[in-house]
Amino acid sequence: MYPEIRKYINEYIIFVQDFDKERIIYSQYLKLVGESEIIIDMYRLTTDEGLSFRISEALLLGRKIITNRLIVLNYDFYDPSRFFVIGHDLIDRLEEFIKGEFKPLSPExxxxxxCSYWWKNTDMPEKTVYRKTIH
Structure with missing residues (x-):
């Protein structure tokens, strides 16, 4: 949607040679995320893919997110200080977003x-536990 955003991102935000061609193992990815201030998260195939784990990882690590997933606008974690949404935000806001303060998530x-909370289903009786039996 913004032809100039790729150039801006490559010039000012990230520098990874042959970024589109490289694959990295998850531990390397986590190291990069830990060293990054902004995470870029784009849907791969269609706009209705839902959220990726990068969103929750970035939020829990206190990182800003640039994404084209318009669905984030409907979530309780959305805040303009945390997200730049391609297709929603004006390109003029990108520099302000990058340089601005990150508003931390409330504890709730x-x-x-x-994800450690996801495995606890609070809507079910405590006796109901789903486990895979490994033989």
Whole structure:
């Protein structure tokens, strides 16, 4: 949608040679995320893919996110200080977004997107536990 955004991102935000061709292992990815201030998350095939784990990882690590997933606008974790949404935000806001302060998630919202909490189903009786039996 913004032809100049790729150039801007390559010039000012990330520098990874042959970025489109390289694959990295998850531990390397986590190291890069830990060293990054902004995470770029784009849907791969269609706009209705839902959220990726990069969204929750970035939020829990206190990182800003540039994405083209318009669906984030409907979530309780959305805040303009945390997201630049391609296709929603004006390109003129990108520099302000990059340089601006990140508003941390409230503890209540943070808990909802912490994967250790996902495995606890609070709507079911405590006796109901789903486990895979490994032989």
């Amino acid at each position: 919202i943070r808990k909802r997107y912490d």
